[in-house]
Each structure stands twice: as structure tokens, then as C-alpha cells.
Amino acid sequence: MIFEKKILCIGAGYVGGPTMAMIAYKCPQYRITVVDINPTRISEWNSDELPIYEPGLDEIVRATRGKNLFFINNIEAGIKDNDIIFVSVNTPTKTFGVGSGMAADLQYWEKTARQILQYSESSKIVIEKSTLPVKTALAMENILNYKSNSISFDVLSNPEFLAEGTAMNDLENPDRILIGSRETQSGMDARKTLVEIYANWVPREKIITSNIWSSELSKIVSNAFLAQRISSINAISALCEKTDADITEVAKAVGMDSRIGSKFLNASVGFGGSCFKKDILNLVYLCRHYGLSEVADYWESVIRINQYQQERFIWSMLTTMFNTLADKKICLFGFAFKANTGDTRESPAIFIARRLLEEKAEIIITDPKALRNARADLAGVEGKVSFEGDPYRAAEKCHAIAVLTEWDIYRNLDFQKIYDTMTKPASLFDGRNILDHKRCFDIGFNVYPIGKPPLTHF
Ligand code: NAD
Ligand code: UGA
Numbered sequence: 235m236i237f238e239k240k241i242l243c244i245g246a247g248y249v250g251g252p253t254m255a256m257i258a259y260k261c262p263q264y265r266i267t268v269v270d271i272n273p274t275r276i277s278e279w280n281s282d283e284l285p286i287y288e289p290g291l292d293e294i295v296r297a298t299r300g301k302n303l304f305f306i307n308n309i310e311a312g313i314k315d316n317d318i319i320f321v322s323v324n325t326p327t328k329t330f331g332v333g334s335g336m337a338a339d340l341q342y343w344e345k346t347a348r349q350i351l352q353y354s355e356s357s358k359i360v361i362e363k364s365t366l367p368v369k370t371a372l373a374m375e376n377i378l379n380y381k382s383n384s385i386s387f388d389v390l391s392n393p394e395f396l397a398e399g400t401a402m403n404d405l406e407n408p409d410r411i412l413i414g415s416r417e418t419q420s421g422m423d424a425r426k427t428l429v430e431i432y433a434n435w436v437p438r439e440k441i442i443t444s445n446i447w448s449s450e451l452s453k454i455v456s457n458a459f460l461a462q463r464i465s466s467i468n469a470i471s472a473l474c475e476k477t478d479a480d481i482t483e484v485a486k487a488v489g490m491d492s493r494i495g496s497k498f499l500n501a502s503v504g505f506g507g508s509c510f511k512k513d514i515l516n517l518v519y520l521c522r523h524y525g526l527s528e529v530a531d532y533w534e535s536v537i538r539i540n541q542y543q544q545e546r547f548i549w550s551m552l553t554t555m556f557n558t559l560a561d562k563k564i565c566l567f568g569f570a571f572k573a574n575t576g577d578t579r580e581s582p583a584i585f586i587a588r589r590l591l592e593e594k595a596e597i598i599i600t601d602p603k604a605l606r607n608a609r610a611d612l613a614g615v616e617g618k619v620s621f622e623g624d625p626y627r628a629a630e631k632c633h634a635i636a637v638l639t640e641w642d643i644y645r646n647l648d649f650q651k652i653y654d655t656m657t658k659p660a661s662l663f664d665g666r667n668i669l670d671h672k673r674c675f676d677i678g679f680n681v682y683p684i685g686k687p688p689l690t691h692f
Contacts, residue, residue: 237265237302239431242316244346246270246279246305248286248401248508248577249363249394250322255294256405258303260435267304269312279305287576287603290402313353318427320392321346322363327512336519338367338512347377354385359424362391365509367516368451371414388424390415391446393453398507399574411441414449421446454513458533461510463498465539471501471685472546481685482667501685503586503638503665504543506571508579511537544582547636548589550682551663554690555634559593563632563657567625568639568666569601569608576603582665583638584611591617600628602641626652634661640668653677659691 239261243254246268258266270276278285280299284292295303306312313319323346328339343364350360360378362371371389378387391414396404411432415425425443432441444452471481481501489496505511514533521530552559571581578584583599590597596618599608605621612619622628625644629635629652637644645668653660653674662679664671671681675689682688 238263239318240264240316241266241318241320241431242312243268243320243322243363244270244309244312245322245324245364246272246275247322247324248398249396250320251279251284251286252288252291252396252401252405253322253363253394254320255291255298255303256402257431258298259294261431262302264431265302265304267306267312267316269306269309271309273307276305276307288398288401289574294402309349310353313350314355317356318359318361319350320361320363322394325364325366325512327515333519336515338516340366340370340373343370344373344377347374350387351378351380354387357386359388359390359427361428362389362450363394365393365453365457365513366450367520368447368454370450371446386420388415388420389446390424390428391449392428393449395453395456398577399572406435408436408440411436412444412449412452413441414444414446416446454517457510457513458517458536460498461505461514461540462536464502464505465536467499467501468504468543469539471543474685475687478687480687501667502543503547503684504540504582506579506581508577511540511580544585547586547663547665551590551634551636552593554680554682554688555661559590559595561594561596562634563596563598564590565598565600565629565632565635567600567635567637567644568641569599570604570639573640573642576607578604578607578611581638583608586636586638587612587619588615591615591619598622598628598632600625601639602643626655630655631657632660633657634663636663636665637668638665640666644668649674649679650677653679
């Protein structure tokens with residue numbers, strides 16, 4: 235079959251895989267190839283057990299794989315055979331050298347740029363899909379256009395805004411698609427090519443274009459704003475606990491102001507995920523680099539509050555359980571950083587589990603999708619940890635349950651049955667405010683929500 239466009243994506247992760255699957259699904263006239271340096275990831279993408287859990291992903295991959303969507307290991311062939319290249323490699327926080335713990339680690343990104351240069355035999359459009367510090371495109375251009383020959387490269391910024399757990403819907407019905415380019419003739423032509431790809435299913439008015447630096451910066455700022463809302467509501471949850479106000483009622487009253495809006499105001503044990511912390515740290519690093527220390531301090535406080543919220547949760551467990559957790563059995567309901575994903579990167583559950591183990595508690599972890607990652611996250615950590623798929627069995631003989639992920643299944647459990655098998659007094663720490671607290675209290679639990687008065691029998 236002759237395809238209208240041949241598109242490559244380098245990086246078959248949480249973004250590369252679902253994003254390319256959606257383009258393949260919506261555009262049968264294009265051939266999409268995805269490559270990765272990790273051969274296991276590629277073979278998982280080619281198997282019945284995909285490397286990531288994302289509702290709706292299996293169906294779309296099954297409908298396109300082998301028709302116009304291909305997962306391959308050969309990066310060289312991938313680059314040679316395609317004219318449009320998305321780059322979706324990981325950009326974690328640097329853990330060494332200058333900027334350690336703050337700046338983005340751009341080594342995977344730069345290696346990819348060099349590979350593209352090495353193997354290209356024709357001109358290409360190279361699209362930044364990864365989240366990158368503002369001005370990264372300049373470095374990319376400098377590497378790619380180093381050799382002056384007949385091949386030219388146009389670099390575009392097209393950040394991804396999908397959230398895990400809702401990725402397929404976010405990709406199918408995005409709030410916006412952002413495309414940044416150079417404002418030269420070839421930059422504008424490249425921009426048009428990418429607009430055309432998305433216009434196959436995204437309404438034109440939702441496809442916005444900008445200069446390349448605005449596009450790069452908008453992605454990091456979007457994540458910073460979202461995380462800031464969570465830290466704002468979590469900060470107020472601490473005040474609610476001191477004043478008998480109820481955070482759910484406050485969030486409702488505040489969120490009904492149309493200028494504020496109601497989304498992302500759920501108080502919680504803290505935000506997790508691979509990106510919020512990393513992207514804010516990167517923003518803070520950039521601000522300091524440009525001498526904007528007040529701006530850097532402002533954004534850094536979003537992360538400080540998130541850490542404080544997790545510390546408060548542990549503190550509440552310790553103090554309400556008679557100041558000792560040693561040898562107590564504590565069951566963690568959920569380990570994923572949010573519901574509907576198996577991803578545990580930067581999950582508050584990792585921090586909570588480690589701190590409980592430091593207090594010599596025994597922990598039992600249950601989660602419908604994240605137990606494999608949970609095992610890997612806690613490998614080598616000292617202490618008693620076990621993993622159990624069934625929440626009823628996980629809670630047996632426990633002194634306390636801590637709800638750490640807002641999985642729907644936890645809302646509908648038979649808490650009377652759970653209570654009957656637990657050690658008394660039995661405590662329930664609802665780090666997501668998803669349970670019926672009054673009902674659980676009536677059953678006999680001492681209930682400790684976030685940002686609401688506790689319900690205790692003492
Ligand atoms: P990921 O770790 O799941 O996937 C990245 C993949 O790139 C890995 O499979 C890795 O093996 C591969 N890779 C690294 N170097 C490579 C190279 N030189 N050649 C080929 N493959 C290479 O990461 P992710 O979660 O998909 O995130 C990717 C980027 O997208 C990051 O910049 C992230 O900030 C951004 N982002 C992530 C999300 C999300 O929900 N996870 C959402 C929006 C944006
Ligand atoms: C987030 C953004 O929502 C995406 O737009 C962005 O593309 C992505 O980061 C990224 O760049 O990686 P994601 O981290 O997958 O997506 O999930 P979110 O729904 O944003 O949740 C992040 C964390 O905040 C989770 O731990 C969640 O439980 C927590 N959260 C969210 C709250 O504690 N309260 C809320 O009201 C909302």
C-alpha cells in the first residue's frame with residue numbers, strides 16, 4: 235500500500251505509544267512507525283500484554299498494529315525511511331553534576347538528535363513531543379544543521395498534554411493542540427504539515443500555533459499551573475483540619491466561581507506522576523538561571539507544599555495510632571499515582587510506604603494494576619512488605635488502612651466485612667477523600683480524612 239505520509243516516533247513510552255496509536259487510528263492513510271532503544275518495550279508493544287495500562291489503548295492498538303502502525307527496534311532504518319519524526323524520549327530530572335536535582339537531563343534527547351543526523355539521507359521535520367526546557371529547539375537545530383549539506387531539518391515543538399488514565403480520550407478530544415515553529419518560510423511550511431496531520435480529527439479552532447519558544451514554555455507552565463492548584467487546595471486542607479472547616483465544601487464554594495473553575499481542586503495525599511515535580515523543578519532551575527530568584531521561589535513552594543502534605547499524612551497516622559507504628563500492620567489501598575493507570579512514578583505511595591517501614595510498621599500493598607511496579611519501587615527496601623491483589627485479604631488483621639489511590643473499586647467495598655477482620659481499634663486514613671466517612675465511622679472505624687474533622691470513637 236502507498237501511504238500519504240511516513241511518520242516515525244522515537245520513544246515508545248507512555249506518550250509515544252498512545253499518541254502514535256491514535257494518529258494511526260485516525261489516519262489510515264499514513265504509515266506510523268515507533269522505535270525504542272529498549273527491545274523489551276518493543277516486543278511488549280508487539281504482544282498481547284502492552285507495556286502500559288491505559289483504558290481504551292488495547293482496542294486501538296489491535297485495530298492498527300500491522301496495518302499502518304509498526305513497533306520496531308531498528309532506529310537506523312526508522313530514521314532513513316521516514317520524513318516526519320516525533321521525538322518522545324524521556325527527559326527526567328538530572329541526578330548528577332551541574333543542576334543535579336533540578337535541571338532536565340537532556341542526554342537521551344541529545345543522543346536522539348545525533349542519531350537523526352547520522353542516519354538521515356533526506357530532509358526531515360523533527361518534532362519535539364517530549365517536555366523540554368525553553369530554548370531546547372535551538373540546541374536541536376544546532377546539532378542537526380551542523381553539517382551543511384543538501385539535507386535540512388525543521389524543528390517543531392508540539393508538546394503533549396494527555397493525562398494518564400484518560401490518555402485515549404485526551405488524544406481523541408484534546409482541549410488544544412499546540413504547534414510552535416520558527417517563523418521562517420520553511421518553519422511555516424513544516425508547521426502547516428503538522429497542522430494537516432492533526433486536522434484529520436481535531437477541529438481547526440483547537441489547533442493553535444505559536445513561536446517555538448512560547449510552545450516549549452507553555453507546556454511546562456501548564457503543568458506548573460495544574461500542580462499549583464493541587465498545592466493550593468492541599469495547603470488549605472491543613473487549615474481546615476485546624477478550624478473544623480470541610481475542604482470539600484470549601485473547594486465547591488471556591489470552584490463555583492467561573493473565574494476559578496472546579497477542576498483540580500481535590501485535596502489529596504499529594505500529587506505524583508512522572509512530570510509535575512520534574513517540570514516545576516525545571517521551571518525553577520530556568521528562573522534561577524535567568525536571575526529570577528523571586529519567581530523561582532514562588533514555584534518551588536508548590537513542591538514544598540506537596541512534600542509537606544505527604545509528611546502531614548504520616549504524622550497523622552503516627553500520632554493518632556498512639557505514637558508508635560512498630561509491628562503494626564498497615565494496608566495501603568492503591569499504589570499507582572492516580573486511578574486508571576499502573577504507573578507509580580513519583581507516587582506519594584512510595585514515600586508513604588518507605589516512611590511507614592522506617593517506623594517499623596508492616597505494610598501490605600494492594601492495587602488493581604500497579605503491583606508489578608510497586609514491587610520494583612520497593613525492591614531492596616528494608617522491612618516487612620507484602621503484595622496482595624484482593625483488598626479484602628490485604629486488610630485482614632491490619633490495624634489501619636490508608637487509601638492512597640482513588641480507584642473506583644475502593645468506593646464500593648463492603649467495609650463492614652473489612653472491619654470485622656481487622657485488629658481493633660481499626661483506623662481508616664482516606665488520603666483521597668473517596669469513602670463514605672460517616673458510614674465507616676458508624677461501622678466502628680476511626681476515620682481520618684484530608685481537610686475534614688476526624689470521626690473517632692475515642
Ligand atoms: P517513558 O520513559 O515512558 O518513555 C520514553 C521512552 O524513550 C523509553 O521507552 C526509552 O527507552 C526511550 N528512549 C530513550 N532514549 C532513546 C533513544 N535514544 N532512542 C530511542 N528510544 C529512546 O516516558 P514518557 O512518560 O513517555 O515521557 C516522554 C516525554 O513526554 C517526557 O518528556 C515527558 O515529560 C513528556 N510527557 C509525558 C506525559 C505522561 O503522561 N507520561 C504526558 C505529557 C508529556
Ligand atoms: C499531568 C497533566 O494533567 C497532563 O496535562 C500532562 O500532559 C501530564 O501531567 C504530563 O506532562 O506528564 P498526569 O500526571 O498523568 O497528567 O495526571 P493528573 O491527572 O494531572 O494527576 C497528577 C497528580 O495529581 C496525580 O497524583 C493526581 O492524583 C493528583 N491530583 C489531581 C490531585 O491530587 N488532586 C486533583 O484535584 C487532581
